[in-house]
Amino acid sequence: MTTARAARFAAAYALLRSAADVADHWVQTDHQARTKGQHDHHEGQSSAAGRRACAAHVATYTATQAAALIAGPRLLGVRLRPGPVAAALALSAVTHYVADRREPLRRLADATGSGPFYRLTDFGMNGAYALDQAFHHAFETCAALIASA
Numbered sequence: 001m002t003t004a005r006a007a008r009f010a011a012a013y014a015l016l017r018s019a020a021d022v023a024d025h026w027v028q029t030d031h032q033a034r035t036k037g038q039h040d041h042h043e044g045q046s047s048a049a050g051r052r053a054c055a056a057h058v059a060t061y062t063a064t065q066a067a068a069l070i071a072g073p074r075l076l077g078v079r080l081r082p083g084p085v086a087a088a089l090a091l092s093a094v095t096h097y098v099a100d101r102r103e104p105l106r107r108l109a110d111a112t113g114s115g116p117f118y119r120l121t122d123f124g125m126n127g128a129y130a131l132d133q134a135f136h137h138a139f140e141t142c143a144a145l146i147a148s149a
Contacts, residue, residue, distance in 0.1 A: 005148050005149075006148075007078060008073075008078055008079075008080060008147070008148035009144050009145060009147075011072060011073060011076050011078045011080075011148075012069065012073075012080060012088070012143075012144040012147040012148050013140065013141060013144035014072075015065075015068040015069055015072040015073075016065055016068065016069070016088070016092065016140045016143055016144055016147075017137070017140055018068065019064045019065040019067070019068035019069075020061070020064075020065060020092075020136060020140060022064055023060060023061040023064035023065065024061065024136075027060050027061070027064055028057050028060065028061070029056075029057075031053060032053045032054070032056055032057040033057075034053075035049055035050055035052075035053035035054075036050055036053040036057055036100050036101065036102075037050060037054070037100065037101055037102030037103070038050030038053075039101075039102075039103055050101065051101075054097055054100050054101055055097070057100060058093050058096050058097045058100070061092075061093070061096055062089055062092065062093040062096075065089060065092055066085075066089055069085050069088070069089070069147065080147055080148070081149070084146050084147050084148070084149040085147050087146050087147075088143035088144065088146040088147035089143070091139060091142060091143045091146060092139060092140060092143045095135070095136070095139040096136060096139075099132055099135045099136060100132070102128070105118075105128070105131060105132060105135060106118055106128070108135075109127075109128075109131055114127075114131060117130075117131065118131055
């Protein structure tokens with residue numbers, strides 16, 4: 001990796017990560033957060049409501065990351081090419097949707113032996129949230145590698 005690519009990667013990762021936190025914790029609506037993981041009838045909501053809420057959240061999440069990847073590099077004097085940025089945003093969006101539907105991430109945790117941690121809600125910790133964030137961070141790293149190409 002060249003020094004220029006390393007700089008592009010560092011910028012893309014920092015921008016993706018910070019935009020993700022803003023999108024997940026400030027932009028996402030309460031309704032989206034409460035509904036996006038629903039699969040069966042739950043409190044009068046259907047799995048279709050869960051899919052719609054998750055899709056709406058991912059749309060604003062991706063728009064927030066896109067804004068960061070457009071404005072940030074200009075301010076930093078770093079050039080990211082549109083094609084790799086679009087591919088990075090697509091990877092981030094798809095993997096974010098999968099994780100935020102909750103059931104796939106729970107199944108992955110169970111399959112890897114992390115199911116008990118996934119269900120942990122004690123000791124000031126929420127295992128499902130921690131694994132969700134780790135999943136997002138891993139794919140944002142992959143997205144930053146793509147964006148920096």
